[in-house]
Amino acid sequence: MIGEAIPTAAFRYLGERISAGSSGSLEDRDPDYIRKNLPLLWLLATVYFRAEVRDLARVPADRPVLLVGNHSGGNVIIDTFVFSLAFSTHFGVERPFHQLAHNLAMGWPLAGGMLRKSGTLSASHDHAEKALAAGAPVLVYPGGDWETHRPSWHGNKIEFGGRKGFIKLALDAGVPIVPVVSIGGQETALFLSRGNRLARALKLDKTARLKVLPISLALPWGLNVGDFLGHFPLPAKITVQVLPPIDVIERFGADPDLDEVYEFVTDQMQMALDGLAAERRFPVIG
Amino acid sequence: MRIDEHVEVATPPEAVWHYLEDPENYLRFMAGLTHWEVAGDRANGLGARYRILLQVGAAEVGGLIEMVEWNEPFDIAWHSVTGVDNRGRWRLRSLPEGCTRIEFRWAYAFPGSGIPGLVTELAASIPVRRQMRRTLRQLKQQLEEVSARSPAGPAG
Numbered sequence: 001m002i003g004e005a006i007p008t009a010a011f012r013y014l015g016e017r018i019s020a021g022s023s024g025s026l027e028d029r030d031p032d033y034i035r036k037n038l039p040l041l042w043l044l045a046t047v048y049f050r051a052e053v054r055d056l057a058r059v060p061a062d063r064p065v066l067l068v069g070n071h072s073g074g075n076v077i078i079d080t081f082v083f084s085l086a087f088s089t090h091f092g093v094e095r096p097f098h099q100l101a102h103n104l105a106m107g108w109p110l111a112g113g114m115l116r117k118s119g120t121l122s123a124s125h126d127h128a129e130k131a132l133a134a135g136a137p138v139l140v141y142p143g144g145d146w147e148t149h150r151p152s153w154h155g156n157k158i159e160f161g162g163r164k165g166f167i168k169l170a171l172d173a174g175v176p177i178v179p180v181v182s183i184g185g186q187e188t189a190l191f192l193s194r195g196n197r198l199a200r201a202l203k204l205d206k207t208a209r210l211k212v213l214p215i216s217l218a219l220p221w222g223l224n225v226g227d228f229l230g231h232f233p234l235p236a237k238i239t240v241q242v243l244p245p246i247d248v249i250e251r252f253g254a255d256p257d258l259d260e261v262y263e264f265v266t267d268q269m270q271m272a273l274d275g276l277a278a279e280r281r282f283p284v285i286g
Numbered sequence: 287m288r289i290d291e292h293v294e295v296a297t298p299p300e301a302v303w304h305y306l307e308d309p310e311n312y313l314r315f316m317a318g319l320t321h322w323e324v325a326g327d328r329a330n331g332l333g334a335r336y337r338i339l340l341q342v343g344a345a346e347v348g349g350l351i352e353m354v355e356w357n358e359p360f361d362i363a364w365h366s367v368t369g370v371d372n373r374g375r376w377r378l379r380s381l382p383e384g385c386t387r388i389e390f391r392w393a394y395a396f397p398g399s400g401i402p403g404l405v406t407e408l409a410a411s412i413p414v415r416r417q418m419r420r421t422l423r424q425l426k427q428q429l430e431e432v433s434a435r436s437p438a439g440p441a442g
Binding site: 032035036037038039040042043045046047049050051052053056057082085086089090092094 | 345368370398399403410
């Protein structure tokens with residue numbers, strides 16, 4: 001009886017945190033807070049992750065864009081921090097910039113507050129559209145939890161899981177898509193399985209809106225189920241490549257076939273990821 | 287953190303000055319410089335502003351800088367307006383036989399970032415010092431090349 005009650009209460013708590021994380025206020029972003037944290041991010045990115053961000057100048061400096069990234073590293077998304085650091089130092093913290101994150105991340109009491117001040121909004125079409133309409137570039141990860149918890153041996157694959165909402169978002173907002181491809185994040189732990197069947201069996205999709213219950217080997221937990229508290233990432237070399245902007249209407253017409261656009265964007269990203277993978281000689285070391 | 291490096295060149299201060307006052311030359315000799323663009327109406331002189339970016343470690347750092355001292359042919363100094371808090375200076379002093387001592391000073395800080403900021407200042411000084419030394423080597427090479435092309439010196 002007690003054995004059943006504890007997980008049920010835990011999943012209910014997760015569900016509450018997810019509901020609490022539904023926030024989309026652009027005014028929460030605090031440039032001074034971001035500036036204050038840049039030195040620590042720079043130190044971690046430079047010394048620990050030997051990070052490189054290439055061709056950031058491809059991001060138009062004077063208009064909103066939809067930055068579309070591949071998502072890696074479980075719940076410890078180092079490539080997002082690396083890209084956000086590079087963006088903030090390249091364009092200055094004065095330029096508004098927002099990222100979308102899962103409600104669960106936004107719902108944790110401490111982490112949620114920090115993310116909001118950093119410009120993060122809970123993932124929703126409306127929040128992204130509002131930020132783009134305000135003139136800010138927005139970073140989205142269409143693959144979301146499906147992609148970030150993929151097994152480590154899928155680390156060099158773009159896995160958006162067929163999610164095409166980002167294309168509609170770009171069309172609705174009238175902004176170009178700028179693909180952002182990163183490598184290394186899936187080497188910060190040994191990711192074994194998304195645990196999507198396990199999540200379904202435990203009805204997490206209904207109680208906590210979670211479609212995955214990832215299983216990994218990660219520090220300091222050893223066997224890590226759920227990655228709810230994150231993990232201590234291995235010092236994998238992170239490389240991020242920005243690709244040329246894609247104007248969907250210019251390339252595919254005013255009423256484009258979403259499947260065709262999806263194929264094109266993911267193919268471009270996969271080719272770039274293959275190129276980055278070919279440069280790597282060893283896992284983690286890079 | 288303040289870093290100070292210097293080099294001696296077989297070029298008179300006036301010629302070095304004419305080379306340094308032209309914003310188009312900076313992309314030729316500044317190590318790690320990825321962007322140097324005039325921001326505003328003035329290309330140089332007191333009050334001129336530039337948007338600069340330098341690759342340091344994992345990020346391009348820089349922002350808008352403004353010239354706050356323009357004392358021909360001795361000193362050019364700048365302060366940051368946006369981006370990383372920094373101030374820099376070119377200090378040119380004549381040496382015998384038409385040579386010049388070029389001093390490159392750069393100071394930067396991360397106010398409000400606490401202990402991580404201090405640790406980062408220290409850690410960043412290693413690549414920054416390396417880049418400043420390379421900058422001076424490349425500047426010397428550029429000045430010598432320009433002198434060789436034109437007997438009148440870089441200004442001519």
